[in-house]
Amino acid sequence: MNKIQKYLVSTLVAICIVGAFGIPLGAPKFFAEAIILESSFIALTVISFKNFKYAYIPNFIIAIMVIIGNTVSPKHLEIMSTLNPFYNAIVLIVGGYILQAMLLATNAITLKQYRKTRM
Numbered sequence: 001m002n003k004i005q006k007y008l009v010s011t012l013v014a015i016c017i018v019g020a021f022g023i024p025l026g027a028p029k030f031f032a033e034a035i036i037l038e039s040s041f042i043a044l045t046v047i048s049f050k051n052f053k054y055a056y057i058p059n060f061i062i063a064i065m066v067i068i069g070n071t072v073s074p075k076h077l078e079i080m081s082t083l084n085p086f087y088n089a090i091v092l093i094v095g096g097y098i099l100q101a102m103l104l105a106t107n108a109i110t111l112k113q114y115r116k117t118r119m
Contacts, residue, residue: 001049002113004106004109004110004113005048005052005110007106007110008048008052008059008103008106008107008110009045009048009049011099011102011103011106012041012044012045012048012059012103013045014099014102015041015095015099015100015103016038016041016042016045018091018094018095018099019034019037019038019041019095020038021091022034022088022091022092022095023035023038025085025087025088025091037062037066040058040062041062044058044059044062052110052114053114056107056110056111056114059103059104059107060104060107063100063101063103063104063107064104066096066100067096067097067100067101069096070092070096070097076092076096079092080092080093
């Protein structure tokens, strides 16, 4: 595993950790969806660790879906703009934007490097 792939996997691990802290804070009616999303990030972490070529498209898709989902949710926007409750806002901002942007960036760099070495 090369250096940038380690950054990618580290970003996915960080997303999983923040997501694990965020699940108990979410609405109980969305508990199943949160578990499914968290499970998908865990699966992407394992796949990215073992063989990156199978994970780059799902990494892009899920990161973009999370960013869009946080942006269009009025409740999420309210929590993030008012920072009330503070802990929820931090989890949403860090997990929903900062780490997702890092995932998009590291995934793009890893993909570029993968394509360069493949040729």
